Every structure is written in C-alpha cells, then in structure tokens.
Amino acid sequence: PAPPRPDFDAALQEIAARVQPLLGQGQVASYIPELAGVPRERFGMAIVGIGGEVWEVGHARERFSIQSISKLFALLKALQHEGDALWERVGREPSGTPFNSLVQLEHEGGKPRNPFINAGALAVTDVLCTRHVQPETALVELLRKLADNPGIDYSLRVAQSERRHSDRNAAMAHFMRSFGRLHNPVDRILDAYCSHCAIEMSCVDLARSMLLLANHGELPWSGERLLTPSLSKRLNALMLTCGTYDAAGDFAFRVGLPAKSGVGGGIVALIPNLCGICVWSPGLDANGNSLAGVAALEWLTTLTGRSIF
Ligand code: GLN
Numbered sequence: 257p258a259p260p261r262p263d264f265d266a267a268l269q270e271i272a273a274r275v276q277p278l279l280g281q282g283q284v285a286s287y288i289p290e291l292a293g294v295p296r297e298r299f300g301m302a303i304v305g306i307g308g309e310v311w312e313v314g315h316a317r318e319r320f321s322i323q324s325i326s327k328l329f330a331l332l333k334a335l336q337h338e339g340d341a342l343w344e345r346v347g348r349e350p351s352g353t354p355f356n357s358l359v360q361l362e363h364e365g366g367k368p369r370n371p372f373i374n375a376g377a378l379a380v381t382d383v384l385c386t387r388h389v390q391p392e393t394a395l396v397e398l399l400r401k402l403a404d405n406p407g408i409d410y411s412l413r414v415a416q417s418e419r420r421h422s423d424r425n426a427a428m429a430h431f432m433r434s435f436g437r438l439h440n441p442v443d444r445i446l447d448a449y450c451s452h453c454a455i456e457m458s459c460v461d462l463a464r465s466m467l468l469l470a471n472h473g474e475l476p477w478s479g480e481r482l483l484t485p486s487l488s489k490r491l492n493a494l495m496l497t498c499g500t501y502d503a504a505g506d507f508a509f510r511v512g513l514p515a516k517s518g519v520g521g522g523i524v525a526l527i528p529n530l531c532g533i534c535v536w537s538p539g540l541d542a543n544g545n546s547l548a549g550v551a552a553l554e555w556l557t558t559l560t561g562r563s564i565f
Contacts, residue, residue: 262562264303264560265311267559267560268312268313270555270559271552272299275299275537278539278547278548279296279298279539280539281539282539282541282548283540284521284539285323288519290411290413290414291321291323291417291538294320294520294521294538295538296538298315298318298521298537299315299536299537299548299552300312300314300458300536301314301316301459301536301552302316302458302533302535303463303531303532303533304460304463304464304466304532306470306529306531310463312460315459317459317460318536319457320458320538321453321520322456322462323453323518324355324374324517324518325462325516326377326452326453327452327516328372328491329398329452330377330395331377332398332482332483333384333394334384334387335491336482338383342380345382345437347368347370348370348497350505351370351373355374355544356373356374356424356425357373357375358375358427358428358431361431366432366436367437370497371494371498372498373498374424375432378428378429378445381445381448381452382438384448385444391451392452395451395452396408396410396455399461402464403457403464404464404477405464408456409456410455410456411454414456415447415450418450418453419447422446425446429445453518459522459535459536462524462532462534463524463531463532463534466525466534467531468488469488469491469492469495469514469526470527470528470532472489473487492526492528495514495515495516495525496508496514499514499517500515500516500517501543501544502543503550512564513525513527513533513564514526515553517545519540519544520538521538522534522535522546523535523536523546523549523550523553527564528564537549
C-alpha cells in the first residue's frame with residue numbers, strides 16, 4: 257500500500273506563521289542593483305510531490321531571480337556532456353570560504369573547490385560555452401523541461417545589471433584562465449553565467465524541478481530518464497556538502513536535506529522519493545543564504561520528522 261499522504265498543508269501554515277518575525281530582516285544582494293529593489297518581506301514556499309501534488313503558502317507563484325540555484329542545473333547539464341571528465345575541471349570538496357572568494361584558487365592551480373561557488377560555476381559555464389552555441393538558451397530549455405513550464409525565461413535586465421557589476425567574477429575568470437583552466441573568452445563566459453543567474457522562476461516551478469533529483473534521475477510524470485541513478489545521487493551529495501556555501505555544515509545540521517541556495521533569496525531542497533521543495537524570501541544572512549528560507553526548511557524537517565537522516 258502507498259505510504260500515507262503527508263500533511264504538508266498544516267506544516268506550511270505553521271511555518272509561515274513562525275517565520276513571520278524574520279521577514280524584512282537580513283540584506284538583499286545589492287551588489288546586483290536590479291535585485292536591490294525586491295521587497296525584503298516577501299515569503300513563499302512550495303512542495304511538489306512525486307505524484308504531482310502541490311502544497312504552497314505565501315508568494316509561492318511569484319517569480320524571482322534564481323541566481324546561484326542555476327549552478328545546480330548548469331552542473332547537471334555539464335555532467336550530461338562530460339561525465340566524470342568534468343572533475344578534472346572542478347573539485348567536489350566544501351570550500352569553507354564565501355561563494356565569491358578567490359583565495360583558494362591561487363593555491364590550487366586555478367582549480368575551483370566545487371561547482372557551487374562562483375569560481376566553480378565559471379568553470380562549468382566554460383564547458384557549456386564549448387558545447388553550445390547558445391549556452392543561455394540551453395539552460396532555459398532544460399529548466400522549462402524540469403519545471404514542466406514553457407514560460408520560463410531569464411531577465412535581460414537582471415543579467416545586464418549583474419554583467420555591468422561583475423568585476424569580481426571577471427577577476428576570478430581571468431585568474432583561472434591564466435592557469436589555462438578556461439578555454440573560452442572571459443566575456444563570453446560571463447555573459448552566459450549572468451544570464452543563467454538571471455533566470456526567473458517561482459517556488460512552484462523550482463520545487464517541481466527538484467523532482468528529477470528526488471526521483472533518482474527520472475522525470476516522475478513522463479518516466480523520461482535524464483540522469484543515471486548514480487549521477488543523481490552525486491548531485492544530491494554535492495548539494496548536501498556544498499549547496500549553501502560556507503554554511504553547508506550548519507545547514508546539514510539544522511535542516512538535514514540536500515539543498516542549493518541563491519542570493520535572490522531562493523533555496524531548493526528535496527526529500528528523496530517524496531517531494532521537491534523551494535522556499536523564497538529575499539532577506540539574506542551573512543553567508544548569502546535566505547534568512548527566513550533556512551528557518552523555514554529547518555521547521556519543515558522538524559515539524560514533519562522527514563529528512564534524509
Ligand atoms: N550571480 C551571483 C554572483 O555571481 C550569484 C551568487 C549567489 O547566488 N550566491 O555573485
């Protein structure tokens with residue numbers, strides 16, 4: 257018999273009430289000017305079950321800038337192309353440094369620690385620039401498929417806003433290229449990278465996109481296999497160890513789910529064999545993770561008793 261349907265409705269209502277005092281706190285990512293205007297007190301959360309059920313609360317259908325959550329999907333795409341050869345380009349250890357740090361690169365021959373810090377995502381984007389004439393569209397198309405929503409796109413305004421303020425990512429890319437670790441022109445890589453970060457999706461879209469990884473590499477509604485079970489497992493492991501930057505240890509301790517965050521205030525997560533999850537609230541903590549988002553996920557696993565442990 258099927259396991260009893262979890263009552264996420266009650267949990268989401270309780271979570272929304274509990275995070276209320278946190279809304280409006282934290283900082284928004286003002287180094288991307290176009291993001292600075294997003295109201296900080298917004299909060300939305302969605303859970304999509306493997307069978308297609310949707311539970312939601314708050315602004316769960318409002319689109320926001322997915323930012324570093326795109327790093328997960330860029331990695332997925334690059335792994336589809338390169339397989340294990342990708343690990344010659346990027347490592348898979350937690351960095352213990354902020355997401356936009358350059359320091360380790362000098363000591364490690366320009367090889368980024370993992371694909372979820374900016375340096376690692378630039379190496380992954382370099383692969384996508386080699387493989388695709390239009391790497392921007394390649395990722396948008398993947399997400400349309402994973403979210404089962406043909407309306408998904410990136411915001412040109414947010415992409416250009418970040419691109420005009422990308423000195424730090426540019427420095428990182430030039431530095432890596434000086435080690436012979438990037439093969440495409442830095443401008444090309446940054447254009448694609450900023451467009452990927454500027455993709456806009458709602459919590460419901462993103463929660464549905466996580467079903468692939470909750471379902472061992474197969475889209476549950478069509479049975480289409482996009483990843484081997486082994487690759488799906490590995491992506492989940494990387495999210496657990498590196499998905500929330502230098503807070504990944506604390507996040508695993510408090511929440512106990514594989515997850516990936518972005519400075520737009522979104523965090524995606526999943527419970528294997530059960531559901532995809534996304535929470536969004538723009539106010540960020542010092543590590544660049546959504547303040548209310550982390551709290552909401554911690555409440556979810558605490559209230560429902562469901563986590564990967
Ligand atoms: N676009 C952002 C950047 O490159 C993404 C960072 C993030 O979401 N942590 O700085």
